[in-house]
Amino acid sequence: MTNDTTTAPPSSSASADEPVPSEASFDADRRRNNLVIGLLLVSTFVVILNETIMSVALPTLVRDLHVQAATAQWLTTGFLLTMAVVIPITGYLLTRFNTRPLFIMAMTFFSIGTLLAVVAPGFSVLLVARIIQACGTAIMMPLLMTTAMTLVPPASRGRMMGNISIVISVAPAIGPTISGLILSVFSWRFMFVIVLPIAIIALVLGAVKMKNVTVPRKSSIDVLSVVLSAFAFGGLLYGLSSIGEAASGSPQVVAPVVPVIVGVVALALFALRQVRLSRRDRALLDLRTFKTPAFAVSIVMIAIMSLALFGSLIILPIYMQNVLGLSTLSTGLLLLPGGIVMGALAPIVGRIYDRVGPTALLVVGSVLVSLALWLMRFLLGEGSPAYMVPIVHIVLSIGLACTFTPLFSAALGSLKPDLYSHGSAILNTVQQVAAGAGTALFVTLLATGSAAQIKLGATPISATAGGVQAAFMVGAIISLFPIVASFFVRKPPVVEGAPRPMAH
Numbered sequence: 001m002t003n004d005t006t007t008a009p010p011s012s013s014a015s016a017d018e019p020v021p022s023e024a025s026f027d028a029d030r031r032r033n034n035l036v037i038g039l040l041l042v043s044t045f046v047v048i049l050n051e052t053i054m055s056v057a058l059p060t061l062v063r064d065l066h067v068q069a070a071t072a073q074w075l076t077t078g079f080l081l082t083m084a085v086v087i088p089i090t091g092y093l094l095t096r097f098n099t100r101p102l103f104i105m106a107m108t109f110f111s112i113g114t115l116l117a118v119v120a121p122g123f124s125v126l127l128v129a130r131i132i133q134a135c136g137t138a139i140m141m142p143l144l145m146t147t148a149m150t151l152v153p154p155a156s157r158g159r160m161m162g163n164i165s166i167v168i169s170v171a172p173a174i175g176p177t178i179s180g181l182i183l184s185v186f187s188w189r190f191m192f193v194i195v196l197p198i199a200i201i202a203l204v205l206g207a208v209k210m211k212n213v214t215v216p217r218k219s220s221i222d223v224l225s226v227v228l229s230a231f232a233f234g235g236l237l238y239g240l241s242s243i244g245e246a247a248s249g250s251p252q253v254v255a256p257v258v259p260v261i262v263g264v265v266a267l268a269l270f271a272l273r274q275v276r277l278s279r280r281d282r283a284l285l286d287l288r289t290f291k292t293p294a295f296a297v298s299i300v301m302i303a304i305m306s307l308a309l310f311g312s313l314i315i316l317p318i319y320m321q322n323v324l325g326l327s328t329l330s331t332g333l334l335l336l337p338g339g340i341v342m343g344a345l346a347p348i349v350g351r352i353y354d355r356v357g358p359t360a361l362l363v364v365g366s367v368l369v370s371l372a373l374w375l376m377r378f379l380l381g382e383g384s385p386a387y388m389v390p391i392v393h394i395v396l397s398i399g400l401a402c403t404f405t406p407l408f409s410a411a412l413g414s415l416k417p418d419l420y421s422h423g424s425a426i427l428n429t430v431q432q433v434a435a436g437a438g439t440a441l442f443v444t445l446l447a448t449g450s451a452a453q454i455k456l457g458a459t460p461i462s463a464t465a466g467g468v469q470a471a472f473m474v475g476a477i478i479s480l481f482p483i484v485a486s487f488f489v490r491k492p493p494v495v496e497g498a499p500r501p502m503a504h
Helices: 023-049 058-065 074-096 099-119 123-151 154-183 190-209 223-247 257-278 287-291 293-322 328-356 359-379 388-413 417-455 460-478 480-488
Strands: none
Touching: 023 099, 023 123, 023 154, 023 190, 058 074, 058 123, 058 293, 074 123, 074 223, 074 417, 099 123, 099 190, 123 154, 123 388, 123 417, 154 190, 154 293, 154 328, 154 388, 223 257, 223 417, 257 287, 287 293, 287 417, 293 328, 293 359, 293 388, 293 417, 293 460, 293 480, 328 359, 328 388, 359 388, 359 460, 359 480, 388 417, 417 460, 460 480
């Protein structure tokens, strides 16, 4: 799909008599590549922060906007739902358009959505603002991964993916802390007031400094594939979220099953169409990526880890505020150590990956993630001390830090360069669908578990604690599967056409 801008001479027609590019030209390429990746990292960190910045704010929004908790949840689930619908299209966008215009498009969407959120008069407008933000976020994530895979040699990808892991895992992890700090002093609008100038600065800097580092090629988009992907991924997330809402006491629980069925059928039709279109290189998401075992196994593990991360991030604030009676500020501060640990470990894990590969890291990480969820199930109850929360959250954060970087590196590194854009789009689609499914699943388990406890005569606080434990129990059981899968992920060999280290 792209030329190797870090290693190849600028012209493929150069003869053997022409001079080899100088050290200065390599340095210029390296500075340009570092600038491009740096801008993408900072911008992606800001936009992903919005995925979970709402979690601690939900009780405040329920009170201020006069909506029910299950309705307010759509500010998070709707964000993820939009991303799940838009991200599949990015495989086409990354192939068809260059780096700079895609960056400007993404940050423009995000900035407009953030501005609209600042002035939103009520829930409906705020939800629209979140959807517009999500359109920008959906473009930024695959753009960052594809650009990094194009520019960074295989020997250094672990370190680069460590930096990307900081963005993708730490940004949502510290979202509750930031929102808790803001809500302790200001209204919910200031969650967006603080982000807006950062987004605008990133947009302006990108418009001025961003360079084009890929070579687009003409391609057409299959409209039917776009429609099927929207029904598939949108239907699944909408149905799961609606089940959570129904479990909280809204419409009957049978109705949400319909969009889930529609989503499953549409997903099957979408997959069949992509297989057919891939024979002519016209697939919206090229499913030939799954023929690579390392990619397929890594994607399954990423889905489960994302489910655990986002499911726990939506449940822990509810537990801390509704069961332990903590304030939004205390909630945010108690979740901060885990985010800091995850951020500090990500580059270290990246360097270890470059030296020893993914297997040992994934075994340790998946065991720690499972251990953390089992600890949450048995240690977080109605009478638990507040200090137990950061302890188990740190264990979870260490486990996730040891898994995301190796999985990203092994998944994309095992693909041919012309499949990078499709691989990153698939990876991010799966991650967002899993995140939305995790949010919906954990909320549904919380609601149904609490309702069952209420019927048995439990107090509201005891019932909520019981629902929390039910949610973590299911998460803990699911987390056992990645432990087995982790033994089958190996460091991929250098694929032909991948960037190679620069000669000095």
